[in-house]
Amino acid sequence: MEIIIVATIIGLAALYVGFTFYKQFTGKAGCSSGCSCDPATKVKCEDPRKNLENLQLK
């Protein structure tokens, strides 16, 4: 019985952490997830259009 409870808690923790990281990874948690997002406001973040991918390196 104890092992089932412990396994369930670990499973739930893994799901929660995985889901949180997935949201952060996909940007669905907002750009400042864990830092300044607030449920009162829907924060919609856009990927910067002018990113630095074409930067010419020396």
Add this chain to the structure above:
Amino acid sequence: MGKPLKGGSIALAGNPNAGKTTLFNSLTGARQHVGNYPGVTVEKKEGYIDVNGTELHIVDLPGTYSLTAYSEDEVVARDFLAESKPGAVINIVDAANLERNLYLTVQLLELGIPVCIALNMIDTADSMGITIDSRKLSTLMQVPVVPMIARTGKGKKEIVAEAYRLEKELDGRRDFHISYGEDLDHVLIEMESLIKENNFMTDLYPGRWVGIKYLENDEQILSKGDELNGDISNKLIAMVEKVSRHLESTLDTYPEALIADYRYGYIGSILKQDVIQRKFSPDRLLISDRIDRVVTNRFIGPLIMLGIIYGLYQFTFSYSEIPIGWFESFFGWLNDFVSSILPDGLLKSMIVSGIIDGVGGVLGFVPLIMFMFFGIAILEDSGYLARVAYMLDRVFSMFGLHGNSVMAFIVSGGIAGGCAVPGVMASRTLKSPKERLATLLTVPFMNCGAKLPIMALLVGAFFGENKAMMMFIITMIAWGGALLTAKFLRVTIIAGPPTPFVMELPPYRLPTFKGLFIHTWERTWQYIKKAGTVILGISILLWALMTFPNLSESEVQKFASQRQALKSNAAATVLQELDRAGENETVELSPAAVDLAARLRTIDSREGEAVLKNSVAGRMGRSLESVSKHAGFDWRTNIALVGGFAAKEVVVSTLGTAYSLGDVDPENSNSLSDTLKKAANWSPLVALSLIIFTIFYSPCFVTVIAIIKESGSWKWGAFSMIFNTTLAFTLSVLVYQIGSFAGLLSG
């Protein structure tokens, strides 16, 4: 009450630090971060308000001085205004700086969006002896003008009513033309005609506005136009070149400068018609200016800044010491209580070692975090942080960074307690892509709120006599390391010329208790929430990694035999005494029973350590030990540091769990700080080495994602992980080896 009807959208636009986010929070009930410095908002934020049963979409845009977009945050604002076509724009204007703020207003009107002006901070203007005739301004500019104080909510309803009316009544664009002089007006007519004939970007922008942007050499519009129709774009460029040559030869100027002159001329002509009355001379030094003469003085200013930072740490560590003790006592009591009611086994181990000792270690620093945030809120709300940015610009430019980088560093925890994710995003205010990249790669070196409990733990445990001074030194190390790294990057892989820095210093404001309380509580609550959610989840997973796989049957049997051997050699009366006492520590035992209990606990402890060493995490930690020992880190520390990649607070929670599982001092269930002080592998030198490593090693997972998104490339995320960890390890090895060789801080 029925669901409100969907209405249109209203954008909040204005210069940086004009009070847009304050109004946004006040309107939507949101609690977006507001700071008394420019550039707090770098992304648009959205909320909703219900006006007469209609749900209006409110968008808070990043501050911008003009609609010619240079930096990423300005692009966000301009694109939304031009392409999303909000039903109305509330243009928040700083009443104390009317002339400069109206420059954006003119451009908003030229874009053809219905605009109403919120004349914000009218109280500040009043205190400066500035009186504004809002009715006359409204008549002359032909837009509604509402005087307001966003901070107190005065004028809030009136401005929303005006925006709502505009959104309802005015459909589409309205024409607003100002003259740019004979030469430019003439070419603008030709350009507008060509643009309209060919429907060149007219689905997005008014024709004349496109012409003006070509004259202003707006890179984004030029590139968009070239993609859309290269021929028309080239014809427009040819017209611009022709008029530019003419202007240069006749007036020794160029179109962009002339346009700015005429816009200011237009604004000046309006203000001169008794719109603005000044009680004092504009050259009069205000209180803020007088304070700045001392506070930003070239020589005294930096000393004052260092004194303030040291004072903040002194305040934080002095006042938080007693409440931290209460928290430690509480978690110690909770540990004992849960241990006494649960039977030995996996569940007890998970709750006591994984959750209470793990998450409790992080939550124990809540008072320190709260005091630190309170101090920073005072600096921020008063406007002092903006002065720090101003003073550090000179230093930053020497290291290839930009004045705007300072704010990104401070947001990331430059003084302590920020977060690198908004810090990375704050780099959007930088116009030069190379300076921006150097900034976003170095801001993770700052001491964010997640690193703070690690620093507090190690400083408290090993440098208890000089906590504030040690924290001050840590801050200086972080800044020094970040600047030197920036310099290295700027002379090697991201070399490029520096760009000039212009910053508007906000006036000093006396922080309100409400504002300080909200800022302090929100940040502290974020810390508690993170500890109770993600950190809790990670702590449980790390506990599992530190517990499984269990020891083999033969090893378990070995420890059982040792226990049995001890018990068989003990007298029957001693065993009965121990059985009767059970877990109750208040029962007085005979010396023989005390000795037996201690020996049995030592075997339990050895078994715990063996389980931990045999676990997945233990094996990983031990496999790294052959390398990490050069920096003074044992296998337990390695587990904590690997866990810290998920979130830096996890370093503390993992150390808590690791030392709880393989209890090194079975006689005591003390705080983690006391446990580390007593542990054989620890010394002040190891703590210093770990502090250095923590400052510089790989940013946490979320920050790496932010770096990838902001730089637009996976390689910069990978670079920050590999480069930072290599740098951190090199510095830690140097500190530990030199310290060991010289016999410094060996405990």
